[in-house]
Amino acid sequence: MARATLDRLTYRYPGAHAPSLLDVTLRIDGGLTVVAGPSGGGKSTLLRVFNGLVPHFHGGQISGNAEVAGRSILDTPTRILARSVGFVFQDPELQTVYATVDREVAFGLENAAVPGPEIPRRVEEALDEAGAGHLAGRLTSTLSGGERQRVALASALAMKPQLVVLDEPTSQLDPEGAELVLAAARRVVAQGRAVIVSEHRLQALMGAADQLVTVEEGRASTSDPRDWRAPRFSVPPPRSIPAGSEVIRASGAAAGFDGRPVLEHVDVAVRGGEVVALMGPNGGGKTTLLRLLAGLLPARAGSVERLAGRIAYLPQNPAALLHRPTVRAEVRFTIDRSGEREDSALILAELGLLDVAERYPRDLSSGERQRAAVAAVLPGLPRLVLLDEPTRGMDAGARDALVGLIARLRDRGSAIVIATHDAELRAAVADRVLTVAGGKVAAAVDEAVHR
């Protein structure tokens, strides 16, 4: 018996001109279903159908039929479907209700009126299942992104749902955190339940996938994952000029915030026309190093010297800075205030955003928002470019475009520092890779890049 079926489902968000899902017919049996496709194609909307968030939470117009665990999705509220469908969202920060891990995992069980004495055992089992048994009793505010995501997964598993839906669960995680979440998903599949995962980084998933669903422009098609071939990322054009003089140098620098030391004895220098990548675990200090280099954090010891010139900084959650009425206006905002002389259309075209240039940026999909934020901070020719996880939520095409943009800025003399978990991005653009972990910065031993 199918765990879920969608039959000729068409859905349009309130106020939208075009449907986000168009005539979708799908059957989900047990095993692992991977949902792939370009940003803005309708993946997140499709996932939200399985627990009824679309249409019950978001409103809009829907037609066709949809069933999960023998219930009609269109006639059953999400809060009831929650007993059969566990859902883990992209952002682990925004799905935490309680202050402690145990209470957090118990939240769904309390809502489902599971008898009180039974809840601690179910919580313990779910934490173990998600590889988070050691987090029991911790304050949720002290968890790293990877730990939070595993707690979110445990919260979903505690309900013993027939179907577990994961919406880009690893997009903010370091490789170790991502592997733990995916291992937990594989364990659920091994227990005979069904898992649906939406991801852009498909390499690690496809070996275990039973079904591949590709969603593009609202239409879904299924295929055999064995036929899937890893996309080849474009290689940027070779460097046209040699790296120039030092743009920034941190010497014996220390940094931290909220009275807490994070980095010590940092010695980093970056030259114009050079691309340096930072890797390391969640919470290791990559963002703190970028903020130190940007001058947003003072050096508690040592010094940071920069050449005069504009600094472009893409923060970890860049969508937060979007506030203008259109994507084009976001780009113009930076051009006008930084005294650059560049047509906004140049970077919009380079990042494939001309089609959405006149749209409100917060109405875009998460991947498109990410591109809009990159466009908003990188017009013109900054002297120093600091990017914090720039490929988060980006599909392969958008990542290729970003690689091209980074190469262009490099060749025009910008010094570029990128904090990223994305090994493919590092391989494509980095001249050097530094590891930031445990408060120290060191050259990466196993990922030296030579050009």
Place this chain on the structure above:
Amino acid sequence: MAAWSAACLFIALFTTNPAYKASVLAAALIALVAGAGLRRIRKLLYAIAIVAAFASLLNFVSAHLGDTVLFSLPASIPGLGGPFTLEALVFGLTGGLTIGAAILAAAPFSVLLSAHDVVDALPRVLSRSGAAIAASLNLVPAVGATFVQVSEAQRMRGWRPRGPRSWAEVVVPVVLTSVESSIQLAESMEARGFGSGPRTYVKPASMQRADWLVTATAAAAVALFGISTAAGWAAPWYAYPTLTLPQVDVRPLIACLLLCAPVLVWRARR
């Protein structure tokens, strides 16, 4: 804890006798130090000292009553002119004692408990509201983090704070992000079955033996002090017109000392 706080407040506000007010303040201070440690409440003590000193001074300069005149200012000075008396100064100090005792009585709720503990202790009928409040509390630090992130990012895009209108370029994205975060949290709660029917509790808030001990001693303190007042053992005190020493009886004093009982229990919370 609520019973203990209520007992402290009852005695400190009910009596006019500074000896008993000081006893309540001392008992609350001892209990709080036992539960939280002196270091954690040092700033609170400084704040209480400043508020109490201000209250005393205010009464001293504004109440020109009492027989023991320390000095006088010409009556022609508006608001300040007139005699400054020892009685007004001492009565102001008792006001400071009352404020200090009241703040220390309420302090354990913020010092020893997290906001989530307080929410968890709500009655079952308020369980759903309590969960919603707990979720909202989790958003508060996120809003602060967003403000820092947005103001930094806008600064790097060339934004500078030039007058109130320029702040819109920081405040608008912070507000929009906060609203989006709230919607995402609501979506997450819905997806986890919030509001689907009657809820159960992972750990029903039940009274432990230690909690019963604190509650019982607090009730005994209130009862004994009430009886002492009715029987005339807890004599009232008036600063005016002539200052006298407050009368102290051992029975109401014992009632105040009973408020030290949390020392036996709260030390375990540290």
